[in-house]
Amino acid sequence: MSAFSTAQVQTGYDAAVPQNSAVPPIHQTAAYEFASLADAADVFALRTPGNLYSRSASPTQLILEERVAALEGGASAAAVASGQAAVALTLLALVGRGGHVVAAEQLYGGTVDLLQDTLADLRIPVTFVDQDDTDAWRQAIRPETRVLFAESVANPIAQVLDFRAIADIAQGAGIPLVIDNTVGTPYLVRPVEHGADFVVHSATKFLAGHGSSLGGVVVDLGTFDFGAEPEKWPQFTRPYPRFGDLVLQERFGIGRAFVPLFKTKYVHDLGPSLSPFNAWQILQGIETLDLRVARQSATALILAEHLAQHPKIAAVHHPGLADNPWHGLAQRYLPHGAPSVFSVDLVGAEEAFPHPRVATVIDALEVFRLVANIGDARSLVNHPASMTHSHLSAEQRAAAGISLNTIRLSAGLEDPADLIADLDRALAHA
Numbered sequence: 001m002s003a004f005s006t007a008q009v010q011t012g013y014d015a016a017v018p019q020n021s022a023v024p025p026i027h028q029t030a031a032y033e034f035a036s037l038a039d040a041a042d043v044f045a046l047r048t049p050g051n052l053y054s055r056s057a058s059p060t061q062l063i064l065e066e067r068v069a070a071l072e073g074g075a076s077a078a079a080v081a082s083g084q085a086a087v088a089l090t091l092l093a094l095v096g097r098g099g100h101v102v103a104a105e106q107l108y109g110g111t112v113d114l115l116q117d118t119l120a121d122l123r124i125p126v127t128f129v130d131q132d133d134t135d136a137w138r139q140a141i142r143p144e145t146r147v148l149f150a151e152s153v154a155n156p157i158a159q160v161l162d163f164r165a166i167a168d169i170a171q172g173a174g175i176p177l178v179i180d181n182t183v184g185t186p187y188l189v190r191p192v193e194h195g196a197d198f199v200v201h202s203a204t205k206f207l208a209g210h211g212s213s214l215g216g217v218v219v220d221l222g223t224f225d226f227g228a229e230p231e232k233w234p235q236f237t238r239p240y241p242r243f244g245d246l247v248l249q250e251r252f253g254i255g256r257a258f259v260p261l262f263k264t265k266y267v268h269d270l271g272p273s274l275s276p277f278n279a280w281q282i283l284q285g286i287e288t289l290d291l292r293v294a295r296q297s298a299t300a301l302i303l304a305e306h307l308a309q310h311p312k313i314a315a316v317h318h319p320g321l322a323d324n325p326w327h328g329l330a331q332r333y334l335p336h337g338a339p340s341v342f343s344v345d346l347v348g349a350e351e352a353f354p355h356p357r358v359a360t361v362i363d364a365l366e367v368f369r370l371v372a373n374i375g376d377a378r379s380l381v382n383h384p385a386s387m388t389h390s391h392l393s394a395e396q397r398a399a400a401g402i403s404l405n406t407i408r409l410s411a412g413l414e415d416p417a418d419l420i421a422d423l424d425r426a427l428a429h430a
């Protein structure tokens with residue numbers, strides 16, 4: 001018999017006995033117990049896989065990683081606390097010391113902040129290019145370039161990336177192409193089929209799908225060989241003192257060397273770990289990903305077609321519409337339909353902050369909720385110029401296709417007729 005105080009923290013649970021839980025359990029523990037010191041030393045030295053501390057991973061998170069890797073057709077994955085952390089740590093792990101990034105001008109506002117402000121603080125240079133200008137991508141590449149970065153379908157104007165064209169440039173230069181597939185989702189497009197090397201996600205959006213949990217994932221698609229030009233990637237191809245002089249590329253091989261560096265260096269050192277509870281919620285969300293995305297994409301196209309005929313709307317930025325500049329690329333790369341995140345421009349001259357006409361319409365919406373998020377079960381509305389993309393300069397906004405009249409919509413799971421009625425009623429106020 002243990003004493004009361006001993007029993008209250010130890011009795012009834014044996015860390016070695018699985019519980020046959022049909023649904024992945026939430027492993028809500030900060031750390032993991034080792035059978036022996038020898039076992040602990042092996043796990044710490046990456047000689048054997050194993051759980052050690054929830055900053056590195058939890059078993060709930062490992063299930064999520066395997067699942068997202070499978071959905072993207074990749075080799076391995078790492079999950080973190082947010083999409084922002086997935087993007088930031090992926091870039092840090094690939095640029096190493098002295099590397100340079102080439103990125104599309106058409107990006108989520110938080111990623112622009114990261115690239116032009118925080119990476120600049122860290123002396124990581126970034127060149128922005130128009131994602132449709134293949135010559136600009138080619139010309140921006142320098143000997144020290146280590147990443148090409150773009151979104152599969154850009155937030156908020158829904159420009160569709162010509163994956164193949166950019167992937168060919170990346171391959172020719174021996175540089176990995178990293179795709180943010182948050183808006184695209186692996187149900188609508190799998191970047192691995194079009195030459196990408198890594199995919200990042202804000203799992204907060206369509207993967208989790210219900211607006212309740214933050215998370216991010218990076219997938220190593222298994223296509224990029226750091227050993228082809230080993231001098232460019234010393235972090236993977238040279239003995240690494242902090243891992244007992246292990247050479248990550250030799251130990252783990254193509255498609256599996258990136259995740260150990262990402263987790264045991266960057267997540268370990270900087271700390272943006274995914275909570276087991278959020279990992280579990282994202283897993284729950286993923287179980288209905290295809291159903292939700294198919295329904296939301298169909299609804300968004302109905303809304304876009306309706307809004308294209310509306311006298312108060314000057315432009316609808318939806319690549320499913322035949323007159324959209326990216327319609328051809330959408331037909332080629334998005335056979336299941338275009339994403340449910342798209343934008344419209346109100347008619348009339350652009351008005352500076354506080355944008356009275358835009359505000360009148362947005363504030364009149366009742367079914368669409370004014371929320372800085374996308375991919376929720378609820379339909380959401382956002383004004384990029386004063387919300388998600390408010391840190392961009394006027395020139396950067398113009399390059400991304402965003403005006404002061406641009407309103408972003410994210411179609412949810414409500415009845416399309418209710419959404420159309422809501423938009424019509426709100427636009428009547430304009």
Ligand SMILES: *Cc1c(COP(=O)(O)O)cnc(C)c1O
Binds near residue numbers: 108155183201215216
């Ligand atoms: C939201 C978003 C991010 C950032 O993800 P968080 O989970 O909010 O940190 C990155 N990229 C895109 C395209 C996004 O929409």
